[in-house]
């Protein structure tokens with residue numbers, strides 16, 4: 639590899655490593671501080687098998703491309719747009735978790751609980767699913783930051799499909815718990831995930 643590619647790989651891969659470390663550790667720390675250590679397990683790190691494989695795939699794409707087509711990784715404007723998306727996505731998601739507090743559970747609630755209140759303030763004033771909106775921006779941003787064309791498209795499709803299925807399921811229960819209140823909220827505020835009503 640040339641010196642330029644060495645610098646590029648070093649910088650882009652360090653940014654990626656930092657983005658992943660900050661995202662998952664803050665997710666875990668917030669879960670502990672909101673729900674208490676006894677109610678949190680390693681699942682709150684949000685590293686599923688599929689997610690892990692997707693990240694390995696994106697790393698492989700990066701390594702293959704930087705060896706075969708090093709010029710592809712030198713689009714610094716695009717890479718920096720990705721970095722900005724990573725920061726914005728991270729902020730939106732963490733604001734959602736902090737605003738929703740105890741209402742933000744990693745597993746979707748399917749039974750009503752007395753302390754579960756409908757959150758419609760803070761970031762929830764602008765979108766109904768800021769946590770998902772933030773993750774979508776963050777995850778696609780990581781791939782744009784790496785100038786990974788294939789993984790950018792794949793991440794966008796896979797993450798979008800995941801939330802497009804999860805949101806109606808989650809909202810089915812929110813409508814049961816909060817009735818008209820949620821109905822009115824959903825009519826007034828967009829989901830925050832493109833093309834999901």
Ligand SMILES: C[S@@+](CC[C@H](N)C(=O)[O-])C[C@H]1O[C@@H](n2cnc3c(N)ncnc32)[C@H](O)[C@@H]1O
Nearest residue numbers: 734741743744746747755756757767768769770
């Ligand atoms: C992983 S959190 C995601 C919350 C939200 N979908 C988001 O993207 O910010 C899922 C839990 O949040 C709860 N939840 C979602 N929206 C809520 C709201 N506006 N008020 C209270 N609880 C909510 C659901 O009942 C579910 O158990």
